[in-house]
Structure formats: structure tokens, C-alpha cells
Amino acid sequence: MSKFLNDPEDAVAEALRGFARCHADLVQLSEQPRFVARRNRVPGKVAIVSGGGSGHDPLHAGFVGRGMLDAAVPGEVFSSPSVEQILAAAQSVADDAGLLCLIKNYSGDIMNFELAMELFDLPHAEVVIEDDIGAAGGGETVGRRGVAGTVVVEKIAGAAAERMAGLTECADLARSVAEATRTMGVALGGCRVPTADRPNLELAPGEMEIGIGIHGEPGRRRAPVAPADDIAEELVYALLSDLAPPPGEPLLLFVNGLGGTPPMELQILYRAAVRMIEGRGLAVARSLVAPLVTSLEMPGASITLTRMNDRFLQLWDDPVVTPGLRWGA
């Protein structure tokens, strides 16, 4: 697992400089403290900020732009950003319309955002995303992890803010999307943090970890790799059991790559997932197949389902113009 790196300690900083240079039309990088802000802010619009450890590209910085995030706050790889970063980002993008923080459910992220918001004096609201049903343990005490479903929350809340919805409305909406969203992942191998000397997950060749977290956290079971159709079926079954969508309710199906799995395999999983969902008389109303919430170069994928409604669908279809997600404009 060699990597294209200079000093591994500089990986996040150098990558962000490259990213900001490449997408200078859409975003602007603050280096000290470190955050990425949208270039053409809309005055009077609720500002949406998200953040968390790096290594999940394009999440979050790749979703800064029109119709999604106003700022992203990247920590070190797999490590929550600091309070001063979050605060500086919030101060740079929010005005009296207020600030909505979208936070993935990890101790560090929660505490750092919380502390930053204690120091932030404009109106603000926080929504915690916990969509991952993959973990065997921990759910009772720390709640579910926040993973790929974050993209769905950021997209829909971002569209509402772009339509000039107020802070409470945006926050309520984000919360209801988060509640309607579940994800489960599977890994075929680990990944290596640039500053570490070995992978964070040891899987024997031919093994898979079902329920993997996006930092290589263990899931619910380890087994020999099964055919793609069976894997998709296991994930979809678990998601549908948890979400229990009534017949006729439109679903969003998002097959996410964890980094090392090529599009061909994601498409094979997606096809299997569609068949299984439709086979149960449910409708796949919207689809997304792409590596959007990655775990460095981890070979693996996750499947996200969101129970949609007319409002969610409209906002999902609204234009989005960001480095990582772009349509309709």
C-alpha cells in the first residue's frame, strides 16, 4: 500500500491546496485555521457547515458550493477538526440568517462542534447524522456512526437553504432526512492512514467485513467473500428491515464506493440492490452510484437508503454545483 506522498504529516494540507487550486471557481481555502469556504456566498441564506476527519473525499470539502455546503472543516486524516477551525469557518460564512452544523456521530466531532458553538454568537442549530446500522456493538451507548447518508442530508438541507428556507426549517428538514436514512457497508480490505505504517483493518485475502465503518471500525460479521448479489441482498435486507418503508414510498438508493473499489463493481452491486428492492414491490425513485464517502483506498462499498417524500425529492433534484456533486445547473 504505497502512496503518493511527500511528508505524510503534510498530506492533508497539500491535498487541500491542490483541491482549492483545482476548484478555485467554487471554493476558497483558509489555511490557518484550516477550512474550505464557498466562493459566492448568498447573503441572508442559512449557512451550512459540516466537517470531520479527512480521508473521506469528496466528503466534505468536495460538497462546498451552490446548493450544498457553505463551508467544510477538515481535520487530520480520520480525526475530528479542532474548535478553532470550526469556529473560524462558522464566522466566515454565517450571517444573521444563522448557521446549521451537520455533524457525523463521533465523540470527537460532537464535542468539537459543541465547544465551537458555545463560542459562536449567531443563531445556530446542530443536526447529528447517525445512519450506519453496520456495527455489532456500541449502538446502545454511543449511537450509530455517521457515514455515507451524510451526503443525502447535506444535499437536501443544502437545497433548502439555497431556496432561502429559515434556520429552523433547514434544521428540522436535515433531522428528518437523517432519520429517514440508513447505511450499511462492506469491506474487502483495509486502508492505511498516511502517517501510519500499517493498515487499520486486517482482512485475510478472500474475507469481507460486513458492517464496516468508514474508519475501518469493525462491523457485525466477518466471512468469506460472497457473490455480489448475496452481499447486496444482505445489506439491502438489513436496511429495509430497519427502515420498514411502506409499499409505494419512493426510495433513494445510493451505492457508495469506499475508495478502492472500481465503478464496475459498484454498478454490479447497484443492479443487484435495485432488483432486490423492486422485487419486494418497492420503488427506487432516485439513484446515486459513486465513491462519495470514502475511506482512503479501502476496497469496499456501502449501500444507503432514504425514505423519500415529495419535498425530499424536489430538493434532491434541485441544482447542485460543487466539486464532488453536480447536476441540474
Place this chain on the structure above:
Amino acid sequence: MSKFLNDPEDAVAEALRGFARCHADLVQLSEQPRFVARRNRVPGKVAIVSGGGSGHDPLHAGFVGRGMLDAAVPGEVFSSPSVEQILAAAQSVADDAGLLCLIKNYSGDIMNFELAMELFDLPHAEVVIEDDIGAAGGGETVGRRGVAGTVVVEKIAGAAAERMAGLTECADLARSVAEATRTMGVALGGCRVPTADRPNLELAPGEMEIGIGIHGEPGRRRAPVAPADDIAEELVYALLSDLAPPPGEPLLLFVNGLGGTPPMELQILYRAAVRMIEGRGLAVARSLVAPLVTSLEMPGASITLTRMNDRFLQLWDDPVVTPGLRWGA
């Protein structure tokens, strides 16, 4: 190197079904013979068709849509499509305005397109793309391989066709873009074709192959992995030496991922490449950093440079709406 697969022989077919279902608004899949066609064809427009072995997603099927390709003809993984596929695709999308075939320079692709065109009776032109300067040998007899630069040719020719340029104009343009484009790649490991039982390139951990081809063909030298800045410098130096752009000429810089390398590392390479180019008094006028011409899950990257001019720049900036590349509309 486990994969998400059912019967490996079905990988291409299943993936295409998933792809077509996911992007049903933009493309339509013909299964027998196999090709992907644009959904909203523009009558009287020069049709552009490309194709080649599968395993390079999003190339080519991911570039079918407005402002780029009218059809893509996918072969088996790393294997040229057949004449009947190419012919069926051509017949399905071309009208009297004619057909432009964009062909990567591989024996199989050339011969199959050539044979198909011998059977095709509307006006047509072929442009062969050979941008890869990475190979040590072979260049004299078979010419350079066609790799990531194909995206640049497809984008610019596609925009011209969308502007209703005629067949000769589109073909001449494609040829001149191809001539102005050079690519060189580097791999940190191999990849495995679904139907094969081992990787197609054996690199020891910590080794890199400079000049790698997109099917794992050997390059010009194998060496211990160097710092990202040094690698970028070696590639950019070779490209600039070959292209010899005069000072002041705008350049397109495209850092392409080969599949297994995460965005963070591509951005680090991109940053290094920009610095090197600008350090030599040249201008990076347009940038693209993404895995667009991949080699399954191969960890690696390539750098493409195109000498741009006003016409190329305008056409590059024109709207493109495809599954794999989307902007400006």
C-alpha cells in the same frame, strides 16, 4: 484482491445494466449487440462514437451524453469490442451528418473499427489517439498507446459536434487536439481482470512502474516509490519535453487516477504538477483531477497535458452533461 462479482464472465454485462439503469435519463443500453447510446440524439449532428476494452470507467460509456459521445462500444475487460457492436452503435446514432470514430491506438481497436467502417455506408472519419509517452519500447513500430488524453479529445470534439460543426471539421479538430496531448502514468501496484486469477502486473511493495499503460503494460522504468513531488516532476518534465509548449501558451492539466488511488493523493500530485509547470513560466489554464480513465482498481495515476488555444478552451468550457463528466449546463 477480492471483488464484488457474481459470475466473472457476466461482470461487464451486469455492470452495464446497473450503469444504464442509474443513468437512464442520459443513456440507453443495447444488450445484443452491446453498446451504450445517448438518449436525446440531435438530428443533423455529427455522431461521435468511441469504444474499447472495458475496465476503464467512466471511459467510454460514462462520457455518453450531451456535448461528448453519442455512443460508446464496450468490449470485454481490456479487450476490443467486436465489429458487430461497433457497426450497430454507428448505425443506431449516425445520420447523414456522418460519424466520427475516436479510437485509442491498440491493434484490436484499430482493426475492429476499421472493419466496421468498411461495412458502414454513411460518411465517416476515424481519429486515432496515441498520447502515452510512457512506454520504453514499441513506439517506433506500433505508435504510442491511447490513454487518458482520450478524455480531452472526446470532450473537445464532442463540444464541436454539439455546436453542429461538420464531419471534416470535427475530425480535424479531434486530430489536432490529439496531436497537442501527451500523457504519462505511474503505478504503485497492479489490478486483476475479473476473469483472471491474478494481477496483471507484479510490483513489489514499495516499487513503482513509471510509464505504466492502462492495461498494466510496462513503462520505461521500475524504481522504489519516490516522494510525490519527485514523481510529478518526472512525469511533467517528460511531458513538457515532448510537447515543448512555447511560453504563454495555455495548458490543460489533467491528473487522472488509475482507480485505486484516492483523491487526496491525486490532489497532492496535482499541486506538485502545477508548481512545476508554473515554476517554468508556463500557465495552467484549465485543470481536471479525477479518476476518468482507470485501470480497474490499479493504484496509480497519470498526468496529461494538452497545449490549448482559444478554440480548444472555448470548446472545453462548453456544457457537458454525461454520467462521468458534467459542467456548465
Place this chain on the structure above:
Amino acid sequence: MTSASPAPTRSAEARALDALATLCQRLLAAEDELDALDRAIGDGDHGHNLSRAARRLDEVRDTLANLALPDLLRRAGSEIVMSVGGASGPLYGTLLMETGKALPVAPSLAEWATAFAAGVAGLAKRGRAAEGDKTMLDVLAPASRALAVHAGGGRAAALAAMQAAGRQGLEDARPLRARRGRAAYVGERAAGADDPGAASALLCLSTITELLGGES
């Protein structure tokens, strides 16, 4: 080609059809071996590509069975060209098509030799290849010349000479670097290895010699 009801008299067409069927079985049996040769200096799919050709010919067996010899070869070639892809599809397909085009309906051995030479020329043109480029041509070209030279001396001897020349061609090409196809990129590494297309060509020649070399 699974079930074949033998024709009342074994016409040249029936013999060709049977030979083709056996050829296809041999190619299918050699799939892994040919893939392995291609893995060494190409992309590892030569056997796989030829297995597509073999399966396609099996599918159209009934159609082929109704054709005269020249059309049978042309049609077999065009089926391969149309369906196989890769480099070997157009090449082998062209070989058969051009051979068929040059063949009279009831060819003598000398006419076979002439037609085969035309097929080989078509293949070389299609591939822009010359002998010594380390391709299937290195087997087929000397084989076709040997067949022409020995066409006067009885089928068994002529076919044996053809096969021997093909084998010699494979061996002569072994130390060379490749100048066409994917193997052209591996440079020095190709030297010492057998070209997969040359190996499959020799397999075809050997099978034909074995099957038809005994008949008079």
C-alpha cells in the same frame, strides 16, 4: 459443435465442417494455455478471445452446414470478425474470409494453397504486420509458402510440410522482440517467449494436418 448427423457422402464441405468443429474443441481445450502465453507478454486473454470464436462457430453450425466451401469459410470468418473483438478476432476472421474469397467451389490442393496465401496476405494487411514482427504471421506465412511448394506432392506430405514450416516459424520467432500488438510494449521481455497468436496458429495447423493429412 455438439451434435452432427454425418452427411451420406463425406463432401469437402462436411469434412471442412468437422475439421472446424474439432479445431474449435482444441482451441477451447487450450484456452488456459493460450491465456498464460498472453499473460507473459500481452494481456492474458488470447485463449479467452478464441473461445468466443469457437462458441460463435458452434452457434452458427447449422447455417455453415448449408454453404459451399468458399462461402463456408467466408461466413465463418465474418462471424468471427463480427463477434470476437480483440486483435485476434479481426485477424483470424480476415484470414478465413480472404481464404474463402480466393477459393473455388471444388478446390484442388494447389488452389487451396493459393487461397490460403491470399488469406495470409489479407491478415498481414489487416494487421499492418510483416514476418519477423513476432505475431501469428510468423507461423502462418511460412506455413502457407510450404503448402504451395508441396501442393503437387500429395495431401499428407503437403500438410506435413505446412505444419513443419509453421513450427519452424514459431521457433524462429521465439528469440525476437515483438513489433506488433500488445507484446510490442514489453520490449526485451518478449524475447524468449512464444507469441500467443503464433501458438494458436500452430495449434490450428497441427489439428488440420492431423485431421486431413490422413485422407487422400
Place this chain on the structure above:
Amino acid sequence: MTSASPAPTRSAEARALDALATLCQRLLAAEDELDALDRAIGDGDHGHNLSRAARRLDEVRDTLANLALPDLLRRAGSEIVMSVGGASGPLYGTLLMETGKALPVAPSLAEWATAFAAGVAGLAKRGRAAEGDKTMLDVLAPASRALAVHAGGGRAAALAAMQAAGRQGLEDARPLRARRGRAAYVGERAAGADDPGAASALLCLSTITELLGGES
């Protein structure tokens, strides 16, 4: 904290500053060890995160040197909170900030114990954690209680009791599963392993005891 010109009289502030400097060195020295503990049941960066804290404190040493004891702790805590990130940044930062808030300018040992208890309570609140969740709290909470109980009996004995209670806390937590932080996801696998935050907390207590337990 590289160069330190000793104050003419060793004030409580100067002693605290020196202790902090030594603490930071110890944490930097323990970086790999703490990363290894975190790799086993977390994400392998606890030592790395604390090294960021240590470097930041070194950077602001001159600022801290001008502050009274309560402000010194508050400021050190807020520097950590502001700059470190991860889970341990807010937690250790809150511990210092809340301890500082509760501290008088010239605290007695008993007042130190009270303030430390306030700091620990702040940390628990911040982390929504309780003892037995297998976190740094399992070391800090019993340590702070022991300090309070023994605060009347002389600094050396009190600090020794604090450290012993912390060590006991680490050991008591060892067989537990984690209920907070990333280790909560590894389930049974956490049982038998030391929590990295608990280990770093004990390292801090031991360093303080060693440095200040000798002075009267």
C-alpha cells in the same frame, strides 16, 4: 518548551509551568506507545493527537508564563480545546479549563482537590461519560476522589494516593468493554486492552506526582 529562564523565586505558577513542560515532553515521548494502544481498540492516533497538544502548549509558553495559576490552566485548556481536535482535545482541554475556573489564585492542596474534581466533572459532562465506560474518566475520577480524601495529609502522600487510585482505575477498567468513544464499536475486543485515554491520563498523574510529590 525548550528554553526556560528560571524565575527568581519558584512561584506556584513557575512550578506549574515547569510541570506542564515536563508533562508535554513525556507525552511526546509516549506518542508511539499511545498510538499503539489506540490502534488496538480505536483509530491509532491518540499519541499523535496529544503531541499536537504538547506542541501547542510549547508555542504559547510565553503567554502562559504571564498568567496567574487559574488563568494559566484555563488558557492551557482553551489552547488545547481550540487546536487539537479529535476526542481527547476537547476532553483534556475541558479538564484543564474547568479545573482552572474552580481554582483560587493561591490554592491549598484541598482547594486543588476541589478544583480537580470540578475539572473531572466537566470532562465527564463534555464526554457524556460515566465511570466504567472505559475511558480516561476511569483513571481521573478515582484519582480526583483520592486526592480529595488525602488532601489533609501532606502533598507527597496525597499525590501518591491520587496516582495509586488512578493506576487502580486503569486496572479495574481493563476487563471492561468500552461504552464511549471509538472503542465502543469494537465490542468484546476492548476487554483486556487498556484504554489509550486512560493510559495517557495515568501518565499525566504519574508525572505530576513525580515532579510535585517531593516538594512540600
